Amino acid sequence: MKTVMEMFSLKDRLAVITGGAGLLGTKHAEAILEAGGSVALLDLNRDRLLATSDRLRAQHGTERVLALATDITSGKSLSDARDKIESYFKKNADILINNAAIDPKFENKPGAKPLSRLEAFPLEQWNLELSVGLTGSFLAVQTFGPKMAATGRGVILNIASDLGLISPDQRIYRQPGVADDMQPVKPVTYSAIKHGLMGLTKYVATYWAKEGVRCNAFAPGGVFNNHPQEFVDKLTPLIPMGRMANVDEYKAAIVFLVSDASSYMNGATLVFDGGRSIM
Ligand SMILES: NC(=O)c1ccc[n+]([C@@H]2O[C@H](COP(=O)([O-])OP(=O)(O)OC[C@H]3O[C@@H](n4cnc5c(N)ncnc54)[C@H](O)[C@@H]3O)[C@@H](O)[C@H]2O)c1
Structure with missing residues (x-):
């Protein structure tokens, strides 16, 4: 029988993190390393990937950190990454x-409807964002999931958002002195992707449940990242705790979700949003 602290341990566990060079991906990596695991970071942004892996390798050892420039919209890029990960760590991923x-980022033409608005939203932009957020997640599951199922152990965690549970409140994106039908908005893609990830989570959670692979979603609220004060002033009244999250505030939750501490949690969403989605 493991102690509670042993259940949170990620010793000998290998986690693949897509977008691992980003703001939160880096924090997920730190969390897993601090809990004793190893990480493979997949990201398109080579510069950030290099800077992140240099730092994490210096802190935790080269043998526990691998960074690979990978485009998750490509099954080939993902399977190449999987092969390199398996040969580097001499094992397959336990966690995805x-x-x-x-x-x-939208470049709006003067006088034209902002491209973020539903009526003007470019199809190419829709396809691009879905190809990463939703199709990329599916492809990563397809690439790393089967070996988890074959070895009888694995955890897949989909990073959704509080906006995977509720609709955006478009009032917080409003600009003063702009007509209603010209106001910028939170794009439709964000809601479609984050709600879609909840569906992917439930599907995968039942698909490989008997093989020992769990799949859950995490729904974080907005992290403060030097946003303009006027935006913070409009957002925080919508959050019962009255503030955005700090960037390190999800790390312990990530360890819970990918470790044996959550061993009977499957197909669920852990909501970490200061209470925003209950309002
Ligand atoms: N930051 C927040 O406040 C917040 C709140 C709720 C949910 N989230 C979610 O958390 C996750 C991480 O957010 P973040 O703030 O760290 O974002 P971020 O933009 O800092 O990181 C995302 C990373 O994904 C990488 N990426 C993009 N396309 C890729 C591709 N084709 N292949 C591989 N990598 C690719 C980017 O290079 C980037 O490093 C996202 O899913 C986001 O929606 C973030």
Whole structure:
């Protein structure tokens, strides 16, 4: 019988983290390393990947950190990454965290409807964002899941959002002096991807349950990352705790979700949003 602290241990566990060079991907990696595990970071952004892996390798040892430039929209890129991971660590992944996403930036033409608005939203942008957030998660599950099922152990964690549970409150994105039909909005893709991830979570949770592979979703609220004060002032009244999350505040939850501490949790969503989604 393991003690509670032993159940949180990730010793000898290997986690693949997509978008592992991003703001939260780096934090998921730190959390897993601090709990004794090893990490393989997959990301498109080579510079950030290198900087992150240099830092984590210096802190935790080269043998526990691998960073691979990978495009998760490509099954080939993912299977190449899987082969390199298996040869580096001499084992297959125990944990997959589907975390990568595109944070869209729109270049609006003066006088034209903002591209973030539903009526103007470009199909190519829809396809691009879904190819990472949703298709990329599916492809990563397809790449890393079967070996987990074959070895009888695995955890897949999909990083959703509080906006995978509720609709965006478009009032917080409003600009002063702009007509209603010209206001920028939180794009439709974000809701579609994050709600879609909940569906993927439930599907995978039943698909490999008997093989010992669990799949859950994590629904974090917004992390403060030097947002303009006027945005913070509009968002925080929607959150019962009255503040955004700190960037390190999800680390313990990630360890819980990918370790044996959550061994009977499957197909569920852990909501960490300061209470926003209950309002
Ligand atoms: N930051 C927040 O406040 C917040 C809140 C709720 C949910 N989330 C979710 O958490 C996750 C991480 O968010 P973040 O703030 O760290 O974002 P981020 O933009 O810092 O990181 C995302 C990473 O994904 C990578 N990426 C994009 N396309 C890729 C591709 N094709 N292949 C491989 N990697 C690719 C990017 O290079 C980037 O490093 C996202 O799913 C996001 O929606 C974030």
